[in-house]
Amino acid sequence: MRKQQTIKHETEITGIGLHSGKEVTVRxxxxxxxxxVQFVRVDLPHLPTIRYKPSNVISTRLATTIGENGVVxxxxxxxxxxxxxxxxxxxxxxxxxxxxxxxxxxxxxxVYIIKNAxxxxxxxxxxxxxxxxxxxxxxxxxxxxxxxxxxFKISYAINFNHPIIGRQKMNISINEKTFITEIxxxxxxxxxxxxxYLQSHNLAxxxxxxxxxxxxxxxxxxxxxxxxxxxxxxxxxxxxIGDISQLWYDIRGRFIAYxxxxxxxxxxxxxxxxxxxxxxxxxxxxxxxxxLQGVDLQKEPxx
Numbered sequence: 001m002r003k004q005q006t007i008k009h010e011t012e013i014t015g016i017g018l019h020s021g022k023e024v025t026v027r028x029x030x031x032x033x034x035x036x037v038q039f040v041r042v043d044l045p046h047l048p049t050i051r052y053k054p055s056n057v058i059s060t061r062l063a064t065t066i067g068e069n070g071v072v073x074x075x076x077x078x079x080x081x082x083x084x085x086x087x088x089x090x091x092x093x094x095x096x097x098x099x100x101x102x103x104x105x106x107x108x109x110x111v112y113i114i115k116n117a118x119x120x121x122x123x124x125x126x127x128x129x130x131x132x133x134x135x136x137x138x139x140x141x142x143x144x145x146x147x148x149x150x151x152f153k154i155s156y157a158i159n160f161n162h163p164i165i166g167r168q169k170m171n172i173s174i175n176e177k178t179f180i181t182e183i184x185x186x187x188x189x190x191x192x193x194x195x196x197y198l199q200s201h202n203l204a205x206x207x208x209x210x211x212x213x214x215x216x217x218x219x220x221x222x223x224x225x226x227x228x229x230x231x232x233x234x235x236x237x238x239x240x241i242g243d244i245s246q247l248w249y250d251i252r253g254r255f256i257a258y259x260x261x262x263x264x265x266x267x268x269x270x271x272x273x274x275x276x277x278x279x280x281x282x283x284x285x286x287x288x289x290x291x292l293q294g295v296d297l298q299k300e301p302x303x
Contacts, residue, residue: 004089008118015101021205024097031090060262074099077242082110084245085179105187105211131253133278142259149254168233186234189213
């Protein structure tokens, strides 16, 4: 069992929104127990607040956008992934525009400011969500599932008809250390041929080689190349962690995905919520807890 956590000191970061192209500052503040992740639009009257939870996800087109009562915050996934992986359970995210800054296209800048702000334990325990049964979605040649497991693991595969990317896969146990060293610095990526179309639809207005891996038909355009040989699948895992973190709880289960993205990631979270017999909440996860909940950890899922 662990205690809930928040940050010790306020901290902030400024950058450009990937899609809006606007400068934006995010300020992180400590929050009381059971608050969750709350975004506050400080640029608007009455300081509207949007909690990061499944029912507030209103768009998954090229990013995860949350909204409530007509107020939105876009491209939240990298920031919330860092918060979840570093076990920041309760926090206020003040933002003075509609989109979280993209920074270098990864979650590393957010990890840096969170670690510098410090982390403190609170009094209440952090519940753990145990997967008891598999839930999955197959859709248009894509697949996503959440299945029982002792820890939190991700098995992810992508397949792009492009010589630079092709098929990539990764299996990884996610904790603070593996997130920081293996996932957090993987950058978002895009194709040069899509830029004109996106910008004509007021998307990717802030995109550049400074905040994304850009690929033409034959090569990577970034002078420094890739941070990992398989940076593309690692970034997909980063996005998935951000989307799954809507559940707020620590998770004991495995996320399996093939060619998934924000849309399917969000659908599987909502599918899981719809089937309460597929999961349970406990305050600790000993082997006895798995047995008591009827979880079959020896049986591999077969889809």
